Amino acid sequence: MNILIVDDEPLIRESAANHLKKAGAHRIYEAADGLEGLQAIGALRPDLVIADIRMPGMDGLELLAALKQRNDDTLFVLLTGYDRFEYVQSALHLGAFSYLLKPFAEEQFTELLAKVRETLERQNRAREAQLRQSIRLHQGTVWMRRRLAEDLVSRRLGNETAIRKRLAELELGTRFERGAHCIIIIALDRYRILSGSLPSDQIALIRYGVENIAMEVLERRSVDALAFDTEDGQGLILSYAPSPGGKSADTDTDADADADVNANDEMARLAAWAADIQECIRRYWRQEVTIGISPPFRALTQSAEACEAAKQALLQRLVRGGASIYLSEPGAMPKEPFKGIGFRVEQDMLAAFERFDTEAAQSIIQSLYEPFISYEYVDQASLLKLNFQLILLIFKIVERWNLEPTKLLGDELALYEEINGMSRIETIKQTFSEWIDRCFEAIRREKDKGSNRIIDKAISYIHEHYSEDVSLEMVAEQIPVSPTYLSSLFKREHNENFVEYVSNYRIEKAKLMLREGRRKIHEVAVLTGFGNVKYFYKVFKKKTGMRPSEYKDL
Structure with a gap:
């Protein structure tokens, strides 16, 4: 639980923090006035705010009013003295959760935290119940729309007539014939960690929450969307009216030329929608996401190609980092695809192991992944091929030293899945470096044993x-x-x-x-x-x- 104390008196903040720690709270932050508190709330997204009613600048009531104006439902508790109790009524009217009277008593904070925990748990249960109910109520329609989206992006539905028929059956005909389409893919940056620590039903709930938020954001902008699942998040096929004078990416007739608009402006509009989705997911689900965006296109028969473009854009987080938005950059291509590790690299790596030259082995790892970083383009097929061949090479070298690589590193397939699930190339390189260090150490121990026997x-x-x-x-x-x-x-x-x-x-x-x-x-x-x-x-x-x-x- 994150708690923010807002008070202009340092001694009051210190006293409140000490009482909270005794009551079992750990993550406690402080702000010296209402304006600083408002900024801290935006940055920290606390579960509970405890603020003094009377402060210079923005007081506690004004801070509470500012949060309510933002539709922020953070639990808010006011601090007041006995002679200022008349303010409590105003605070409760504004939606304050509770209040604390000065001077403090330890029992006040113990009771407060118990009420806060109970309220947060009740809100979470209600939110989950509401989501599950929504899933049940809309399951049929959602499933059919999702199936349509999956058919479009997987090339199972490439005929324009068949697409129109399916849209009509789902009462989406007019909504998906507005001139412009785009595909965005939303990836949970911590998906690998979440999937390893949470049960599958909670993962499904997070996925649904991400999708629901994205749909609501787009709906406010009169954008229709069809959702489909991706490996670590959600994909959306958007249908929207082009910006005034705009066109979709494949319109190149003379009539359309008069209505042309700078492609960068159109992509900027899509990026602004994605940024709003990203911020809402961060605020309401407290999850960081990376979003890949395809170029706009006119015909839904192009959905599969657009989906690949969005995925390719998303892959740039391997180089540039997550919690970002990446637009499709078709011109950013490598000079040539990865052809394989090759005999010379294998011999160089083997020689490094024979010399016990850790630095040389690490340098080989660096050189193999450098092309993906220097071109700022990640070709997924090449990356997967490199990951797989490098794992095989390490296994091969370890076996030459009469060691069992599965006992040393783990199952080959599990390693491949682990490395492919990473969201940064730097993380991939670091992991391979750690594996190589582990191999060097094991080989060194084995060699020392053999040397002693000799x-x-x-x-x-x-x-x-x-x-x-x-x-x-x-x-x-x-x-x-x-x-x-x-x-x-x-x-x-x-x-x-x-x-x-x-x-x-x-x-x-x-x-x-x-x-x-x-x-x-x-x-x-x-x-x-x-x-x-x-x-x-x-x-x-x-x-x-x-x-x-x-x-x-x-």
């Missing part, structure tokens, strides 16, 4: 055969790994190379035998793998700082 085997072999002629190649062959890789592991894990490790181990064994005193020095040299006594003396003196004979006599 080192353990090598050391075990050296300890068992140190008295023999042990070489790097011999040990590598026994594991088996390449000599170069084994050498690098020794250097990394023990901070010394293979030869140094073997030599140091032999010297430690020689020192042990010399301390025991049972063997002669040349026997120790042979038993520890040195063979040559002179070489043994040289290495022993270098490692210990004394000759074997000196060490033996210690």
Whole structure:
């Protein structure tokens, strides 16, 4: 619950906020006077406003009157002192929800919040019941009109005669023969989050609410509309009278030339309607939407092409962001469609993984999506193809490291659906980057495990055969790994190379035998793998700082 406190006295605002927090409220905002409060109400859309009756500039009663003039039904509570109770009657007459008397008591706020919560819940239940009743009452007609719209945008109804017949059956003939049509598509920006957290009937209710608001806005402008469902929102086929002197997009006869109007002006009019729809959805349903608009067209047989244009316009939110209105821009086309990731990119990505070069892998992701951003045009088929191929490539690379990508990242189809449901290309890139980081980390852990196993085997072999002629190649062959890789592991894990490790181990064994005193020095040299006594003396003196004979006599 969002609560706004409007009072010109800071101590009063602080006291009210503290009481509200004790009563269980959390999202509390403040404004210092009526004008500031009016602006805050527009920005915050609070559930409850608590305002002092007497304030400089715009007082509480004037603020309440301004809200009622806007048809704003936000719950409004007035603050007043005992000596100003005469104002309460005026406040209640204007439609105030309640009032609070100064000085405050904690019980007042507890009781107030209980009443507010009960009222909000009752309003929500009533709103939902009203919507459900509307759905039931108009279900038949709405379904038939929706089916007509779906047939038009899916090319199942491309004959002008058949279209006129269907319009007549639904008593829409004259309303959809007014000269101009357009398609707008309204997408809920948080649809993916909503569909993952709300039951299907509530999602359907939100969809219906969006459609109902759009229909009401258009009706006020004498625009008729047929609705159809889209993947994450609603589509509307509009029928309206062209602006004075205007024409629809496909009128190019001499007669129409005299009545021509700047196409930008006509699109601006459509954008203004869409902006009104967007604002009303934001105000009444508290949802952000993005709207794509097709160019105007004359014949309903062109509905399918116009629908694709509106969808294409809507896709620009992947690049430019949501909560916006996008007009169809047929000229904004990529230089060439996406042909596929290609062998070279696959090899570059594989090489990045083999080098554990995260930065190079991220750079490849950036370069693959850059064309969609630089052209400010999103070709959906190309984007879906890229998403799919990139997921396959990551799975392929992970499997090469003997890891299971489904355990690491999830089901392939689920990932594809997740990435395709995102509303920004930046979000898509970030998600792929996170997946790649996860893969790098898993591969690194697996490689470290493998490295430890290899080192353990090598050391075990050296300890068992140190008295023999042990070489790097011999040990590598026994594991088996390449000599170069084994050498690098020794250097990394023990901070010394293979030869140094073997030599140091032999010297430690020689020192042990010399301390025991049972063997002669040349026997120790042979038993520890040195063979040559002179070489043994040289290495022993270098490692210990004394000759074997000196060490033996210690």
